[in-house]
Amino acid sequence: MPTRDAIDAERAKAFYDREFTGAAYTPVEAHAGGMPELESFVREHGLVETGRCLEIGCGRGVFQDLVRDYTGSDLSDSAGAFLHKPFVQCSATALPFADSSFDGAWTIWVLEHVPDPERAMEEMRRVLRPGGVLFFAPAWQCRPWAAEGYPVRPYSDFGLSGRVYKALIPLRDSVAWRSLYIFPRRAIRWAAWKLGRGPTRFTCRTLGANFEKFWMADSDAVNSMDPYEAILWFRSRGDEVLHPRGVLGRFMVRTGHIAIRIRK
Numbered sequence: 209m210p211t212r213d214a215i216d217a218e219r220a221k222a223f224y225d226r227e228f229t230g231a232a233y234t235p236v237e238a239h240a241g242g243m244p245e246l247e248s249f250v251r252e253h254g255l256v257e258t259g260r261c262l263e264i265g266c267g268r269g270v271f272q273d274l275v276r277d278y279t280g281s282d283l284s285d286s287a288g289a290f291l292h293k294p295f296v297q298c299s300a301t302a303l304p305f306a307d308s309s310f311d312g313a314w315t316i317w318v319l320e321h322v323p324d325p326e327r328a329m330e331e332m333r334r335v336l337r338p339g340g341v342l343f344f345a346p347a348w349q350c351r352p353w354a355a356e357g358y359p360v361r362p363y364s365d366f367g368l369s370g371r372v373y374k375a376l377i378p379l380r381d382s383v384a385w386r387s388l389y390i391f392p393r394r395a396i397r398w399a400a401w402k403l404g405r406g407p408t409r410f411t412c413r414t415l416g417a418n419f420e421k422f423w424m425a426d427s428d429a430v431n432s433m434d435p436y437e438a439i440l441w442f443r444s445r446g447d448e449v450l451h452p453r454g455v456l457g458r459f460m461v462r463t464g465h466i467a468i469r470i471r472k
Contacts, residue, residue: 217299220321223419223428224284243271245465246314246343250274253341259311262335264300264328265318266291275312300328305335312336314343316465320350320429321417326410329441336470341450344438345465349386350429353377355416357423383462394436394459401440408444411437435461446471 250256255275263271266280269291279294280287281303288295298304300315300322313336319325325346332342353359358366358374366374379385401408413432422428439449439458451467452458 219419221283225286249343253312255312262310262313264315303331303335307334308337309335312341316345317347319346320431323430333470338472340470342468343465344468346433347426348433348435348463350426350432352415354424354427355418357427360424397440401444408440410441435466438466442468
């Protein structure tokens with residue numbers, strides 16, 4: 209009998225196979241905001257001409273021509289139809305590549321859709337060579353109300369409790385409100401790492417993804433992640449955080465990418 213995880217994985221794959229062939233989900237233009245940082249990353253680390261690179265969760269392959277030697281991977285079979293470079297259908301948690309196969313890798317707006325992001329991060333470290341670099345950019349801190357599209361649906365779609373829930377979203381989504389619990393939690397996690405002196409576990413909040421109706425960005429997200437949690441995870445394994453820089457910059461990070469040099 210299939211496990212719940214297996215059933216969820218099949219639902220997710222069917223969703224992405226369907227949505228990548230449509231126009232509503234992840235249009236090419238939506239990725240443009242991540243292009244300048246990624247372009248700078250591949251140039252800075254000498255990946256354009258000679259680096260062997262992997263994209264985890266390549267979607268329609270928007271970034272395949274940033275480097276000469278590129279391999280795209282995605283859970284969806286239909287994503288491969290958009291690539292003219294090598295493509296492998298696989299889960300981010302089981303990359304079918306040998307250890308230390310790549311000089312560089314990137315993943316953009318993907319891990320929030322992976323039920324076990326820590327396993328995916330382990331796989332990324334495994335397939336990168338010592339000294340390899342990773343451009344790591346999930347959609348951080350996905351909101352639980354995205355699954356049912358509360359911000360984009362009218363109040364008339366909901367009953368009394370739903371209307372109250374929708375009305376409170378601006379408060380709950382404000383930086384001031386979230387700072388009340390995010391920064392104390394980060395301080396506790398940092399102290400636990402320093403006292404434990406070993407690799408940290410990656411913790412995140414599980415979300416109820418909507419694989420039936422794509423209301424808005426990240427309505428299909430299965431988890432909500434804090435970028436500082438990822439920084440601690442990589443640092444506790446001896447990796448070098450290239451971006452953001454400085455203790456304060458890392459502690460205060462809210463959005464954007466993390467750049468990592470793998471040390472193993």
